[in-house]
Amino acid sequence: MESLExxxxxxxxxxxxxxxxxxxxxSANNPASLRVDAAHALAVAQFLRDDPALRLDYxxxxxxxxxxxxxxxxxxxxxxxxQGQSIEVEETVQTKIPGYFEVVYHLYSxxxxxxxLVLRQRTGNRSDQIEVASLTPIYxxxxxxxxxVYDLFGVRFQGHRDLRRLLMWEGFQDFxxxxxxxEPDDYEYEPTPHNEVLDKTRRHYPPEVxxx
Amino acid sequence: MAVDxxxxxxxxxxxxVTIQLETLYNWGRKNSLWPLGxxxxxxxxxxxxxSMARFDLSRFGAEVFRPxxxxxxxxxxxxxxxxxxxxxxxxxxxxxxxPKYVIAMGACAISGGPFKQGYNVLKGIDRYIPVDVHIxxxxxxxxxxxxxxxxxxxxxxxQKLTGPDRxxxxxxxxxxxxxxxxxxxxxxxxxxxQSVWQPPKLxxxxx
Numbered sequence: 312m313e314s315l316e317x318x319x320x321x322x323x324x325x326x327x328x329x330x331x332x333x334x335x336x337x338s339a340n341n342p343a344s345l346r347v348d349a350a351h352a353l354a355v356a357q358f359l360r361d362d363p364a365l366r367l368d369y370x371x372x373x374x375x376x377x378x379x380x381x382x383x384x385x386x387x388x389x390x391x392x393x394q395g396q397s398i399e400v401e402e403t404v405q406t407k408i409p410g411y412f413e414v415v416y417h418l419y420s421x422x423x424x425x426x427x428l429v430l431r432q433r434t435g436n437r438s439d440q441i442e443v444a445s446l447t448p449i450y451x452x453x454x455x456x457x458x459x460v461y462d463l464f465g466v467r468f469q470g471h472r473d474l475r476r477l478l479m480w481e482g483f484q485d486f487x488x489x490x491x492x493x494e495p496d497d498y499e500y501e502p503t504p505h506n507e508v509l510d511k512t513r514r515h516y517p518p519e520v521x522x523x
Numbered sequence: 524m525a526v527d528x529x530x531x532x533x534x535x536x537x538x539x540v541t542i543q544l545e546t547l548y549n550w551g552r553k554n555s556l557w558p559l560g561x562x563x564x565x566x567x568x569x570x571x572x573x574s575m576a577r578f579d580l581s582r583f584g585a586e587v588f589r590p591x592x593x594x595x596x597x598x599x600x601x602x603x604x605x606x607x608x609x610x611x612x613x614x615x616x617x618x619x620x621x622p623k624y625v626i627a628m629g630a631c632a633i634s635g636g637p638f639k640q641g642y643n644v645l646k647g648i649d650r651y652i653p654v655d656v657h658i659x660x661x662x663x664x665x666x667x668x669x670x671x672x673x674x675x676x677x678x679x680x681x682q683k684l685t686g687p688d689r690x691x692x693x694x695x696x697x698x699x700x701x702x703x704x705x706x707x708x709x710x711x712x713x714x715x716x717q718s719v720w721q722p723p724k725l726x727x728x729x730x
Binding site for chain 1: 606607634639640642643646647706707708709710714715722723
């Protein structure tokens with residue numbers, strides 16, 4: 312398969328409005344991925360499938376990523392008026408980096424026997440801009456996997472013809488794979504070295520019980 | 524009530540067998556356990572293996588896997604009970620006629636097993652229905668299932684038909700219906716049937 316930079320340039324020559332970004336990966340074989348904006352994702356997917364040199368006709372895997380909001384403390388030097396003279400003060404400013412969800416598609420070509428090309432879409436934030444474009448008009452087999460991403464992450468796929476929960480029941484309100492998911496408190500003691508479980512033990516049993 | 528030993532031996536020599544009705548009744552019941560034919564996960568494969576020729580569950584009279592809960596009197600909960608599946612399992616158990624028994628087969632059916640800390644797996648079917656025999660293992664071998672079945676047979680053979688310790692299906696005040704949990708916004712509601720299961724009490728002796 313062609314290099315990702317070449318693919319990106321060829322997509323851009325065919326679809327000049329598309330916003331593409333190559334997301335590097337630090338591991339040894341560098342499986343870099345191509346991030347595409349939701350507005351052009353469908354057109355880019357169609358290009359990738361129909362281009363005679365690529366013919367990526369098979370979406371083998373669709374999955375989601377949750378990046379929560381990060382609050383980053385940063386030290387900034389500010390000049391302040393103090394008793395008639397200006398002095399320089401160091402202050403800590405909390406910078407909030409908004410989180411996002413990403414949907415990752417692994418595309419292969421059955422016809423030309425190459426791949427994968429990793430395609431990503433990113434949502435605007437984690438609360439109200441959680442729409443991405445569904446690629447089911449191009450890759451019909453992604454239908455259930457996009458439903459699973461919707462079920463577990465709460466990402467809404469625009470253009471999906473049957474966006475319902477897949478694994479959890481209708482009426483379930485949480486999205487269990489989100490990092491801020493709080494599981495129901497149906498605790499039961501079990502002997503384990505995991506700190507999270509031992510913390511639960513302390514919450515559920517009186518302090519006079521020795522937890523070892 | 525019981526026949527004198529010497530008299531019984533004398534009668535047997537004459538070709539007359541005397542036996543208590545209770546023993547005969549339980550003997551018949553324990554050797555014709557009909558399990559409900561359903562499996563939930565990989566334990567079901569071991570259950571199928573146990574019923575086939577090599578392990579041959581039919582030696583114990585339990586090979587007639589029924590496709591209908593109305594004809595079954597043993598429920599082998601073989602596999603992971605997800606929270607989405609739990610109401611259906613309880614409903615099937617309610618549809619079985621009395622007397623009915625439950626074998627929880629494998630770590631998942633007992634406690635949730637390796638998925639115990641997960642969000643979608645019930646932490647043991649004994650939160651909703653009374654379990655007679657727990658078979659540990661992941662999955663248990665067919666021999667373990669046969670052993671569990673034999674334990675259940677021993678339990679059935681020891682059941683009294685009259686008296687204060689008779690089983691629940693012979694009591695008029697117990698209807699054998701267990702409430703089916705509903706799908707809630709965050710979990711099954713209720714999360715457990717309090718009359719069947721209470722959280723274990725953690726008491727440690729000071730060392």
